[in-house]
Amino acid sequence: MSENITVNNQPFDEAELSMLNVLAGHIIPEDSERNLPSGSSVAFLDSLIENAPHTLSQLKDELIRIEQSTNGSFVNLPRSEQVQALTNLRIEQPDLLNRFAIHIYSCYYQDPRVLAHLGMEARAPFPKGYTDKILRGDLSLLDPVRNRGPIWRPAE
Amino acid sequence: MPDDVVDVLIIGAGASGAAVAWSLAETKMRIVCMEQGDWMDPAQYPSNHADWEVRRSDMHPSPNHRSRTADYPVNDDNSPIAILNYNAVGGSTILYSAHFPRFHPSDFAVRSLDGVADDWPISYHDLEPFFAMNDHNIGVSGLAGDTALPPHDPPLKHLPLGLMGEKMGKGFNQLGWHWWPSDTAIITEPWNGRGECLNLGPCNAGCAQGAKSSADIAYWPDAQRAGVELRTNCRIREITVDSNDMATGVIYYDADGNEQHQRAEVVIVACNGVGTPRLLLNSKSSAFPDGLANRSGLVGKNLMLHPWGAVEGTFDEPLASHFGPQGSCLLSQEFYETDESRGFVRGYNMQITRGNPPISTAIGGLTSGRIPWGKDHHNLFEKYFDRSVYLGICAEDLPEEHNEVVLDDEQKDSNGIPAPKINYTLSENSRRMLEHGLNSGVQAFEAAGAIEINKAPYPLRYAGWHLLGTARMGNDPERSVVNEWGRSHDVKNMFIVDGSVFVTSGGVNPTTTIQAVALYIADSIKRNLANLFD
Ligand SMILES: Cc1cc2nc3c(=O)[nH]c(=O)nc-3n(C[C@H](O)[C@H](O)[C@H](O)COP(=O)(O)OP(=O)(O)OC[C@H]3O[C@@H](n4cnc5c(N)ncnc54)[C@H](O)[C@@H]3O)c2cc1C
Secondary structure (H helix, E strand, O other): OOOOOOOOOOOOOHHHHHHHHHHHHHHOOOEOOOOEOOHHHOOOHHHHHHHOHHHHHHHHHHHHHHHHHOOOOHHHOOHHHHHHHHHHHHHHOOOOOHHHHHHHHHHHOOOHHHHHHOOOOOOOOOOOOOOOOOOOOOHHHHHHHHHHOOOOOOOO | OOOOEEEEEEEOOOHHHHHHHHHHHHHOOOEEEEOOOOOOOHHHOHHHOOOHHHHHHHHOOOHHHHOOOOOOOOEOOOOOOOEOOOOOOOHHHHOOOOEOOOOOHHHHOHHHHHOOOOOOOOOHHHHHHHHHHHHHHHOOEEOOOOOOOOOOOOOEEOOOOHHHHHHHHHHHHHHOOOOEEOOEOEOOOOEOOEOOOOOOOOHHHOOOOOOEOOHHHHOHHHHHHOOOEEEOOOEEEEEEEOOOOOEEEEEEEOOOOOEEEEEEEEEEEOOHHHHHHHHHHHOOOOOOOOOOOOOOOOOOOOOEOOOEEEEEEEOOOOOOOOOOOOOOOEEEOOOOOOOHHHOOOOOEEEEEEOOOOHHHHHHHHHHHOOOOOOOOHHHHHHHHOOOEEEEEEEEOOOOOOOOEEEEEEEEEOOOOOEEEEEEOOOOHHHHHHHHHHHHHHHHHHHHHOOOEEEEOOOOOOOOEOOOEOOOOEOOOOOOOOEOOOOEEOOOOOEEEOOHHHOOOOOOOOOHHHHHHHHHHHHHHHHHOHHHOOO
16 A cells, blocks of 8 residues: 555545545445435545545544454455454444544535435525425414413512 | 724624614714624625535634634633633624523512522613513514513514424423413514525524524614714723723724724723623723722622523424524423422523434434444434424523633733633532423423433533623622613723623523613613713
């Protein structure tokens, strides 16, 4: 693995990039029943480099750790063995990949396919807003409160 | 212009400074307001962008996290509750949730009624016309007939309850408890040239629609049109006094960091419950070696913060709970008034707030361990998203002199002015009140049918939204900083109009009461113009 050789100005080499992709798919797996994509299919890399540069060196260390635990063959293992390797590592280090996971969550829940599944459009809230989403509400529910009468305490 | 003397100089363009400027404008005096921040540009607010959830972090409520030039650091290491604010035209209302419940009549008479703290020198009755005036100026939405308050009629229809509001209402009904759609400073119909709320959602990051009545849009345009001059990027270092103990003006830093002096006949301080004592304590002179207007020794003392508790309830059906103004839906004031059998005096407000949007749900779930990554992610995300509702407990904080704002020995703002330091501990009364409040929250969610209920550890740290009591009002100059109409006992041409003057904190979000007090003080100034300094 050639260290820090950039692909399109990225601080990750190709092996690291393919590991990140596989890991993103473990963090949020595809769900075919719900027709939801996996974490690896959403755009996460550019914003990781741009918005979370302070997390990169820790992430690189974590990749090394994962590689070492699988004798340098993590991406080539069958999926079930990858899951097992990650589970074992997280028993020793429960916060392993948590910062990366936060980033994946944050990108995933902006993806238009995911938002559509949640009944939302991938757009700015303003100017259209969400005027049809909230019931005005049934004010007759307040009858018991009204019937009880005033509860405030006079002070004068 | 060293000899330029203005009639009235207001320091701070937030909720109270804006209200007082608007009210005094009709006198046609020459009024200048100086504000350390700048105008906000609503086109830059997060909700203009598809990635609005991520951009919300730019508007963090803690000045220590934001560290913008307009911010000053606040050393809150010695407090379980962090101080939150915003420094710009509009002040902290840029970020506020606009939950707008009024103080109750009993809040002004706690010594007479409950034998604790002190009575205010003014009453709910004195403030009533100013509450109504502020409701009109701001455009308050709500529903007449709330049984927890004397009758009042908000000018605009209430915010929608939504499915989650109905659910919580039914729960409260089952317990026989009070609840009501809350008064809100968010317009639900076009008002004074502004468009109604569109349920954009992230109110705490600024309202792009301009439906949330922050002071920059609800008060300042009218005040400026009426002739008030607003100067931004002016940070006041100290208020100056002459040998007769009269304020002469201020020394401030302009946008380029140059020291300037502005003279004034009357000075009005509106920098909030932390900014105001900081400014007074920084204004030392031979006549006031312990800080301006501080002969009582009470400037900075009796800080009240409304310790906050929170309960989350999750339901087994979608509730559209992440749409709409997050901080305002409905409230319950079942436990607002004193009942000593509960083990504490005074009481609290329960505020129902909406659930989290997608990214916050997911990341919050990851941090708490409820929505881990891996194969169960989708099931667990679905369990919480759009089905969660929050209940906030706003506990009345009684005044205690050891809870205080002092000057920090080391930290300074970008102009080198000493920063405030907070010394605050949670009282036993507050602790019991919060325990009770959290249990009430659990009961409310159980009655409403929640399938999972979680109490957050109390007091919430990032909940120092309400800054009160540090230059209290009173008739006795030995026991208070300003008189019953906001005039300093020691400096007869200086007034304080923000939450610093509060004698007690009530158990509700304070801003409607802060603005009513500011309008009342402005009215008193107008009525006493002929003998203002007697
Ligand atoms: C996140 C958040 C949510 C909130 N939600 C609610 C809510 O739902 N309901 C509610 O009632 N309240 C809420 N509040 C509180 C509310 O915003 C305040 O009560 C209100 O803004 C206080 O008004 P003020 O005029 O006292 O101070 P502020 O509005 O804070 O204004 C003070 C102004 O003075 C300026 N200033 C300070 N020092 C100087 C100086 N030396 N020189 C020049 N200018 C200076 C500051 O820059 C600031 O603009 C919330 C606050 C926050 C931060």
